[in-house]
Amino acid sequence: MPSPLPDIDRAITEGHIARARSLLGAAEGGPFGQAGDIVLLQGLAERYIQLGLFREADGLYQKALKLAPNDAGLLYNAATAAVALGKMKEAELWLDKVITARPGDYDAYYNRATLRRWGEDDNHIEAMEQLLKAGIPDHKGAVQLFYALAKEYEDLGKPEQSFGHLQRGANLRASMMRYDVRQDVETMAKIAEVFTPHSRHIPATDSGIYDTDSATLSTTNATPENRTKPVFIVGLPRTGTTLVDRILSSHSEVASLGEISDLAGAIVRLAGPVQNRMELIEKSAEIDFVSLSKQYAKSTSERGLDAPVLIDKTPANFLYLGLIARAMPDACIVHLKRHPLDACYAIYKTLFRMGYPYSYRLDQLADYYIAYEKLMTHWHEVMPGQILDLQYENLVQDTEAEARKLLARCGLEWQDAVLAFHENTSPSATASAAQVRRPVYSSSIGRWRDHAAGLEPLIERLAAAGIALDEVAA
Numbered sequence: 001m002p003s004p005l006p007d008i009d010r011a012i013t014e015g016h017i018a019r020a021r022s023l024l025g026a027a028e029g030g031p032f033g034q035a036g037d038i039v040l041l042q043g044l045a046e047r048y049i050q051l052g053l054f055r056e057a058d059g060l061y062q063k064a065l066k067l068a069p070n071d072a073g074l075l076y077n078a079a080t081a082a083v084a085l086g087k088m089k090e091a092e093l094w095l096d097k098v099i100t101a102r103p104g105d106y107d108a109y110y111n112r113a114t115l116r117r118w119g120e121d122d123n124h125i126e127a128m129e130q131l132l133k134a135g136i137p138d139h140k141g142a143v144q145l146f147y148a149l150a151k152e153y154e155d156l157g158k159p160e161q162s163f164g165h166l167q168r169g170a171n172l173r174a175s176m177m178r179y180d181v182r183q184d185v186e187t188m189a190k191i192a193e194v195f196t197p198h199s200r201h202i203p204a205t206d207s208g209i210y211d212t213d214s215a216t217l218s219t220t221n222a223t224p225e226n227r228t229k230p231v232f233i234v235g236l237p238r239t240g241t242t243l244v245d246r247i248l249s250s251h252s253e254v255a256s257l258g259e260i261s262d263l264a265g266a267i268v269r270l271a272g273p274v275q276n277r278m279e280l281i282e283k284s285a286e287i288d289f290v291s292l293s294k295q296y297a298k299s300t301s302e303r304g305l306d307a308p309v310l311i312d313k314t315p316a317n318f319l320y321l322g323l324i325a326r327a328m329p330d331a332c333i334v335h336l337k338r339h340p341l342d343a344c345y346a347i348y349k350t351l352f353r354m355g356y357p358y359s360y361r362l363d364q365l366a367d368y369y370i371a372y373e374k375l376m377t378h379w380h381e382v383m384p385g386q387i388l389d390l391q392y393e394n395l396v397q398d399t400e401a402e403a404r405k406l407l408a409r410c411g412l413e414w415q416d417a418v419l420a421f422h423e424n425t426s427p428s429a430t431a432s433a434a435q436v437r438r439p440v441y442s443s444s445i446g447r448w449r450d451h452a453a454g455l456e457p458l459i460e461r462l463a464a465a466g467i468a469l470d471e472v473a474a
Contacts, residue, residue, distance in 0.1 A: 005043050015265050017302035038064050052258045054084040072102040088115050106141035113148035118155040125152050143173045147351040159450035166349055174360040181364040185371040187277055192378040194285050195322035230328055231311045234318040235336035238346035240392035245313040246421040247403050251412055255307035259314045266295040292327040321379045332410045338392040340467050341448040344458055366461035396442045
């Protein structure tokens with residue numbers, strides 16, 4: 001019997017989420033799944049994770065662990081699902097077992113470092129320093145140890161040691177990549193050029209669905225009673241997008257889709273074949289916006305979340321705000337802002353699995369930030385009043401006031417549950433997965449000051465571009 005995984009992969013790639021879920025369920029209950037095929041169980045769990053279905057993945061990993069309790073690869077994957085579900089103690093235990101069984105699994109060291117705050121008598125610094133001293137031929141492994149050490153040194157209040165390891169790790173990671181930030185800068189400039197106040201791509205009103213035949217807004221049947229209201233939380237990573245997602249999704253009428261690629265996937269499919277990203281931007285402005293809305297609604301509804309309001313917490317959707325405004329004029333757009341230096345430092349100190357290649361060199365990080373600021377300024381100019389800016393510093397210092405502002409914009413009644421967001425049991429698979437399980441804290445405000453000397457190239461570049469670096473007013 002052939003493996004069901006290729007068909008599942010095809011359904012996911014083509015955006016047929018309901019079919020992918022159906023195939024996953026059938027495979028889990030089929031002969032291979034019932035027989036306890038460990039390879040298949042892990043493969044199915046990985047696909048569940050792709051769809052953001054971490055509880056289903058966790059169940060399969062638990063089943064597989066009963067068959068192979070000492071399999072290091074399985075333990076690592078199970079720990080990943082446990083982190084998303086907030087089971088940090090379980091994840092730490094499993095990562096400890098991974099490192100014991102496979103000391104060269106350096107990714108496990110970094111994952112473990114991010115799970116919680118470490119203390120003077122409770123850390124792994126000496127062991128990791130000894131590993132580095134002995135020499136690690138695997139550059140990727142060295143990067144992971146540098147970042148893990150930077151995290152644990154920072155927890156111990158040792159900024160000099162922390163930044164030293166961070167910089168070595170970031171430089172090494174950058175040396176392993178082929179990335180030119182100018183392409184992203186040019187992309188954002190092209191988006192602003194195409195989506196102008198005088199183009200047909202930005203809605204002139206705040207209601208209705210675009211009618212591509214008449215090139216006008218039509219309010220007829222624009223918002224059916226059974227239509228789910230989308231909320232897009234956008235911005236740069238590490239600026240509080242996950243915190244806002246957890247606050248809002250703690251409301252009884254809201255569910256979170258997490259970070260998904262449904263919007264980008266629908267845009268690419270509707271634009272058709274292109275030679276490069278510039279052509280994609282131009283063609284995306286000419287797509288059928290009604291079809292974009294329908295494709296997005298279909299794929300997100302097939303993810304199985306039943307709520308009047310659905311959150312798409314994909315930070316990079318800030319690139320597509322013009323398309324969102326045209327295709328889904330009833331959508332709520334929430335943009336997270338943070339002090340530029342705290343935002344950039346938080347990005348710089350995070351070892352991202354995928355994406356954000358600009359985060360490993362301070363000059364490229366500065367250039368990306370400058371381009372992002374210009375694009376967001378552009379969106380506010382062409383879509384006045386359609387984007388709610390939330391300032392991270394205000395959010396953590398007066399959470400209730402900012403949460404009330406957020407709920408009001410989304411048309412939701414106040415519920416005290418949103419202030420207990422750390423008790424929210426829904427999965428979170430972002431770099432902030434551990435932090436959002438804690439009550440709100442403000443200790444990260446101004447953290448960049450501990451590393452001002454090391455960040456000087458970034459600071460100078462931002463200042464030269466006119467980025468305001470004054471303190472944020474509460």
